[in-house]
Amino acid sequence: MTIIVVLIAWLLVIIALYCYTSKKSVQIDIEKKKEILDNTVQEEYEKKCKFVFIKCREKSVSSFDTPEELEVLKIIAGSYGITDIEEAKKCYEVGKPLVENAEIEEQKQILNELRQRDLKEFEDAENRAKIKGKEKYISYLEKLYRDALKTAQLAGEKIDEPVETDTKPKKEDLSSVSEAYSTVSAYKLALNKHKEAIDNFHQKICDESNVEEKFSHLEFSELKCLVLKSKNVRVSGFVRLKENLQLLGTDALLDGSIKVIILDKDDNELGFGYYSTGSFDAKGALIQSGFTLYEKRFSAICIINDYDKISEDIEYKFKIEPVNMWLIEC
Numbered sequence: 001m002t003i004i005v006v007l008i009a010w011l012l013v014i015i016a017l018y019c020y021t022s023k024k025s026v027q028i029d030i031e032k033k034k035e036i037l038d039n040t041v042q043e044e045y046e047k048k049c050k051f052v053f054i055k056c057r058e059k060s061v062s063s064f065d066t067p068e069e070l071e072v073l074k075i076i077a078g079s080y081g082i083t084d085i086e087e088a089k090k091c092y093e094v095g096k097p098l099v100e101n102a103e104i105e106e107q108k109q110i111l112n113e114l115r116q117r118d119l120k121e122f123e124d125a126e127n128r129a130k131i132k133g134k135e136k137y138i139s140y141l142e143k144l145y146r147d148a149l150k151t152a153q154l155a156g157e158k159i160d161e162p163v164e165t166d167t168k169p170k171k172e173d174l175s176s177v178s179e180a181y182s183t184v185s186a187y188k189l190a191l192n193k194h195k196e197a198i199d200n201f202h203q204k205i206c207d208e209s210n211v212e213e214k215f216s217h218l219e220f221s222e223l224k225c226l227v228l229k230s231k232n233v234r235v236s237g238f239v240r241l242k243e244n245l246q247l248l249g250t251d252a253l254l255d256g257s258i259k260v261i262i263l264d265k266d267d268n269e270l271g272f273g274y275y276s277t278g279s280f281d282a283k284g285a286l287i288q289s290g291f292t293l294y295e296k297r298f299s300a301i302c303i304i305n306d307y308d309k310i311s312e313d314i315e316y317k318f319k320i321e322p323v324n325m326w327l328i329e330c
Helices: 002-058 067-078 085-130 134-154 171-180 184-203 211-215
Strands: 218-227 233-241 245-247 250-263 269-276 296-304 317-329
Touching: 002 067, 002 085, 067 085, 085 250, 085 269, 085 296, 085 317, 134 184, 211 250, 211 317, 218 317, 233 250, 233 269, 245 317, 250 296
Parallel strands: none
Antiparallel strands: 218 233, 233 296, 245 250, 250 269, 250 317, 269 296
8 A cells, every 4th residue: 555655646747747747848939939939030120220221321311300201211111011100210229329339340341351361362362472582492393293193193194203293284274285195205295395494494503592682683764652442552563684794604594582561751660561572484584583674563462550541542652672583594
């Protein structure tokens, strides 16, 4: 009998707990639905408010001091089901900070993206400016060689050298190269040409000394700047070689990189950027690089130290310094 009573008592406890838990679950579910409904109602209300503010702003209405302005507000608010003029005014006041704050955040995001893009361009230019002498040409030609070797191997040709990269070329690149080199001997001939070009640059005489003296052979003109939306500045102009140069009695190419510095009227530095002479063409021709007797347009993205000091109305000064300069025989 005692056992039965205990079992019944436990059963009643379990039933009570179940009922309490179910009731609590239902209550939580109701509260969640109410919260979702409240959020939906609030979102719809804010949507109306933003609509009223934006449309009033488009019509240059903001004070509602005249009957004409009130009439504009009444029509705009009425198109969203708001018939009470005081409620319409309230909607305008609620919508104003919602729209303006969202626009400020959007502009901040856009500005940040623009500055990140500028910084990437600046860093790429800075890294190129650090390269000097034969390294500039040989590193490029070695890349051409590795790409050609990789393409040949992926085309199924038996080339007795390992692939030095894990990145596979695009199918269209593979097909275009396959059309140009349809036999193993053609692939090997192309690779040998790349090797010869690399060996040729290794054997060239190159002088990296007296950077300032070499820089003095350059002439700059028509320097100007463009203030970008990011508030960074792009400096452009023309540069030319004053006269042909020689290295130990042999015609030589002057090549290198420069640093462009922006100054204010008091010669305080506002920012700087880098420029290096152009890359090679598809065949790695040296003539595509270096300074020439003909004017060459240059451009440098300059990262600014203090954006508050930058304006399109200010006339800036420029200072150009050499980073690396060298002569290499042609």
